[in-house]
Every structure is written in structure tokens, then in C-alpha cells.
Amino acid sequence: MDLDLAQVRAFVRAAEELHFGRAAESLAISQQALSKRIARLELLLGTRLFQRGGTGVRLTDAGQRFLPPARRALTAGEAAVVAATGEDRPLRVDVWGHLYAPMRTLAGVAGRAGPMAPGHGRDLPSVTAALLNGDIDAAFGRVHPPLHAGLTHRVVRLEPVDAVLGAGHPLAAEPVLRPDQLSAGVLWAPGALDRLDFLRRFAERFAVRVTATSVNLGLAHFLGEVAADPRRFSLVPADVPLPDVPGLRSVPLVDPTPLYAWSLVWRTGNENPGLSRLTAACAEQAGRSRWLEYDPTRDWLPEPPANGGGSADGGGSA
Known part of the structure; x- marks a missing residue:
């Protein structure tokens, strides 16, 4: 047959x-x-x-x-x-969560992963459809359940998250903040929280009672809105280069430190050699830069690794 x-x-x-x-x-x-x-x-x-x-x-x-x-x-x-x-075509890689600049992580391993053709950025449902349809080979962003059964993912980076707030915010002068100190503020989100799982989980875990939604017109516009109101704050991964927004402050979070989990996702069974090179390059960089360190007594993840500590394994869903 x-x-x-x-x-x-x-x-x-x-x-x-x-x-x-x-x-x-x-x-x-x-x-x-x-x-x-x-x-x-x-x-x-x-x-x-x-x-x-x-x-x-x-x-x-x-x-x-x-x-x-x-x-x-x-x-x-x-x-x-x-x-x-004999044609080794570029690996087609897309990203989501582009407000948090996921491409900066991929850029750090691109030279060792072979030729790559980056996409323009989508949301997780669109990425899922593109992967299943074969339109792209891999994608990079934060994975949260449920993930389609036809896809595989591996956590490659756990990034500390900072609070961003305006100079007029009551806590703007603090050198560090605990997440629960933000509970009386307004969590400013670049979209509906039912589509922004990390911010939703943060609000639930640390009793942030008031949230408000903006229109995602890019990081500079979004952070300008945060800085314009002394009640507002939001969360941004610590290594994201921030635009020059007057009055904006970025303050590290501790006790616990929220971690944003970046994952590489691909269609189960995809044997593209570029995918193997990319996953190997991510693993090498993670070991060199200590990307996967996680201490449950110090850090907070919405979905902690199954092993409960040490470092996040590749099979976790975060």
C-alpha cells in the first residue's frame, strides 16, 4: 500500500x-x-x-x-x-510574548545553531497551529498548560522578573521589593489576563486585587503608560533592554524572585537537523550562563519543576 x-x-x-x-x-x-x-x-x-x-x-x-x-x-x-x-534549509523559528523580547535569547545561540529564518511573532495559539501545520519548525516563548499533544517542549531559560513602575509610585525608591508589597497597586497588562498566563498567575499568587488592560502597541508605549500613573506597575524579565522612558524605574523582586520560563517548542517527530543543533546550542548556553537554576526556597514559578529544586529539567511545563 x-x-x-x-x-x-x-x-x-x-x-x-x-x-x-x-x-x-x-x-x-x-x-x-x-x-x-x-x-x-x-x-x-x-x-x-x-x-x-x-x-x-x-x-x-x-x-x-x-x-x-x-x-x-x-x-x-x-x-x-x-x-x-543536500539542501539544509534555514530552520523556521517563530516567537511569542514579543513584548518581552524573546529574540534576544535566540540571538545568543543563533551562530551555533546554523541558518535560521525568524518569524514575526505571534501568540501561543497561533504558534501551535503553525507548528502543527508545518509552517514553522520551532517556536520560542513561555509555555503553559494545556499544550497540544502533538508538540514537544523544553525549558531552556528561567529569567528573573523585575517590577517596573513610575517615579511617582510609593515604592519607586526601594532598592528591592517583595512581590506581596505590590498587592495594593494596579497591575498594568498589555492585554487580557486570560491570554497572559504569567501575569494572571502572579496576580493570583500575590493577591494583587486590581488589574487593568492596555492595548499592546509595543514595549515603549506600554512602559510609558506604566510610568504615567503612580498606582501602576508591571513585570518585565530582568535582561530585557528597556527603552528610554522618562520616570520609569525597574526594581528587582526578591523573597521570592519570580522566574519567567522560556521554552523551545517543536512538532513531535520533527527530525530537521537544524532543530537538533538549536536545542544543543540552547543547552550549552544554559549551562554556561546558569539559565536553569531554580531554588524553591528563593524563587517562584507558576508551574515549578517536577523535581522540586536544583535546576529546571527539560520536561517541565512553565
Whole structure:
């Protein structure tokens, strides 16, 4: 039995979208062409992969069993083309959480990871879809549950977080702050907290009762809004280069120090050699720069590592 990878790709995309119209659009083909490819695949396999009905499209039991190896087949097909042509194309890497400048971490390892083609920045749901669709090879940002079962991730950096506030804030002159000292302030967020998991978890953990949402127009605009109101504060990873905003103060947080966990994410089964180089370069830099140090008596993570201390392992979800 010879599988047609175009038919397999049509199935995988439809299984991820559970909508033939959206799947066809993402493949730049007509819905009729997509339906024909899936019908031919079902005929070849001798079983139905989708249950179609008035309530929409869903996978049959056979379709659910077929999906993981179908994804692996597409990955192997791409690897075979690369091996035959000898072309080591750039690794396509996107980021999310761009207000916190994730590219600065990738830039530190890019020279050792081989050619990379960076993306423009998305949110985590968009990155998840792009990874599953094969539009990108890897992504970098903060992972929080639930992560799609078809993806793998590895924590590569735990970065201390500072409080940012205006010079008129009552705590602006303090050399360091405890997170609970901020509970009476207004946590200023660059979007809805249900989409900003780290800030939401911080507010819950340290009893910040008042939060307010801004429009994300970039870091300089956002921090200018923080500095303009003496009640406001926000959180920024300590190594993020801050723009020159008049009256802005950055104060380290201690007892505990919040840590922002950066993870590399890729589609399970992706064997692109550039991905192996990138993960190895991240691990090497993490060891050299002590990126993964975590002490539960000193630090706070929304989802601490399963081993409870020492350093964060690669399988944690933070």
C-alpha cells in the first residue's frame, strides 16, 4: 500500500482544523480538491477517517489512530527531500510574548545553531497551529498548560522578573521589593489576563486585587503608560533592554524572585537537523550562563519543576 503524501497532508490539516473549508484554505486548494484527496485516502485504507454530520466534522476511531503516524510520515517525507537534495534549509523559528523580547535569547545561540529564518511573532495559539501545520519548525516563548499533544517542549531559560513602575509610585525608591508589597497597586497588562498566563498567575499568587488592560502597541508605549500613573506597575524579565522612558524605574523582586520560563517548542517527530543543533546550542548556553537554576526556597514559578529544586529539567511545563 503506497500512501500519497498530498492525501496524508490533506487529512492531517483537516484533522487539526476539524473544518474542511479552513483546511483547504490553509493548503491553498479548493474544498472540493481537499475532499477528493481525503476520500481517495479513505478508499485506499478501506476505512472512514472522518465522521461527517450536521454538528460538524470529527475523527473516527481509525482517524484518531492514524493521525500521529500520519504526522510522522509528513515529517519523514520532508527529511527525505532534504537528504536527497543536500539542501539544509534555514530552520523556521517563530516567537511569542514579543513584548518581552524573546529574540534576544535566540540571538545568543543563533551562530551555533546554523541558518535560521525568524518569524514575526505571534501568540501561543497561533504558534501551535503553525507548528502543527508545518509552517514553522520551532517556536520560542513561555509555555503553559494545556499544550497540544502533538508538540514537544523544553525549558531552556528561567529569567528573573523585575517590577517596573513610575517615579511617582510609593515604592519607586526601594532598592528591592517583595512581590506581596505590590498587592495594593494596579497591575498594568498589555492585554487580557486570560491570554497572559504569567501575569494572571502572579496576580493570583500575590493577591494583587486590581488589574487593568492596555492595548499592546509595543514595549515603549506600554512602559510609558506604566510610568504615567503612580498606582501602576508591571513585570518585565530582568535582561530585557528597556527603552528610554522618562520616570520609569525597574526594581528587582526578591523573597521570592519570580522566574519567567522560556521554552523551545517543536512538532513531535520533527527530525530537521537544524532543530537538533538549536536545542544543543540552547543547552550549552544554559549551562554556561546558569539559565536553569531554580531554588524553591528563593524563587517562584507558576508551574515549578517536577523535581522540586536544583535546576529546571527539560520536561517541565512553565
